[in-house]
């Protein structure tokens with residue numbers, strides 16, 4: 001067996017009792033050729049770094065789109081990008097008919113997306129207008145420990161009316177998040193989170209995409225008629241959201257046929273992972289909040305699991321025109337408020353029962369014996385400030401999904417990304433329809 005000169009030197013040094021010449025990390029690096037997770041997170045040994053000049057949108061990066069959301073504005077002061085987050089209570093609408101008093105930033109739930117470029121120096125002020133102390137953690141970022149935002153561990157809490165100042169140089173790129181790191185159970189359940197996107201300073205070949213979407217997945221416990229999410233809930237999450245919106249309140253993702261599309265998902269739900277499934281295409285999982293996945297290690301998927309406290313970037317070529325559903329595949333995560341707590345009446349014969357109960361309760365009707373699909377259509381009265389469990393208007397009736405559901409609209413002719421192009425017009429012969437009697441006979445199908 002022949003060994004290369006490099007291995008011989010390493011092996012020889014160890015064999016000769018010269019191990020002190022090499023640290024364990026160096027030896028592993030030499031043998032593994034790097035890429036095994038032993039590289040220092042902080043190259044150069046420092047937790048902070050000399051910044052580059054501030055990256056410019058349109059020149060150094062193409063801004064991401066946050067559906068139903070916005071980017072946090074910044075100004076540049078002496079070469080530093082200065083941002084200001086204001087933590088405050090917000091009246092938030094999840095979808096028409098459902099509002100709640102939540103906690104967010106800058107008048108929004110969730111907070112605006114922070115966007116910058118690797119090498120940027122950022123200074124982020126956080127003003128606390130909540131009635132409770134808070135702190136802000138920059139999830140996944142490499143930074144000096146004292147900037148990490150963990151209340152009591154790396155800083156005192158930010159008291160009501162106080163403003164804290166965070167400052168560090170961005171030394172990585174990818175999809176990250178920010179969220180409260182004080183009384184996390186309460187403050188995150190009420191909405192205190194946002195996306196933090198960092199673009200590469202020198203994008204590698206193939207990095208550029210035409211459409212780049214940032215989406216935060218989260219969940220809420222809002223009993224029908226309640227005015228605030230319940231932060232003590234451990235289960236029973238009945239409002240599932242993408243960027244704090246539930247279908248039909250979720251904005252569609254509008255793309256052109258042939259576009260390369262990136263979708264960045266973050267999940268800061270209290271208790272649930274989400275398996276996000278896209279119809280009509282496959283994508284590749286290209287990055288996590290730990291960094292880019294080497295191309296040789298990416299694999300195709302039609303569903304990506306986004307665990308709690310993680311981000312996943314996926315990319316795909318939008319090559320099929322149409323209206324394509326994209327949603328969490330956990331079926332209770334695509335229902336709105338009123339679809340979970342019923343007794344099981346599926347298959348129940350209720351005709352007699354209804355007559356008997358109507359003598360006592362005029363207008364009584366047992367629901368759900370044919371499943372929940374009909375209920376979306378019934379336009380029944382629901383308690384104030386609550387929404388039926390499912391149901392957005394579709395081109396062929398009521399879509400029996402709610403919650404963590406949205407639509408990717410791929411179009412051949414698209415004048416602008418900024419307007420919903422309406423429902424897809426299917427070319428002749430490409431639409432499922434009622435079978436005719438002749439067709440059934442011809443193919444020998446008894447219906």
Ligand SMILES: [Cu+2]
Pocket residue numbers: 272273274275328329330333404
């Ligand atoms: Cu889910």
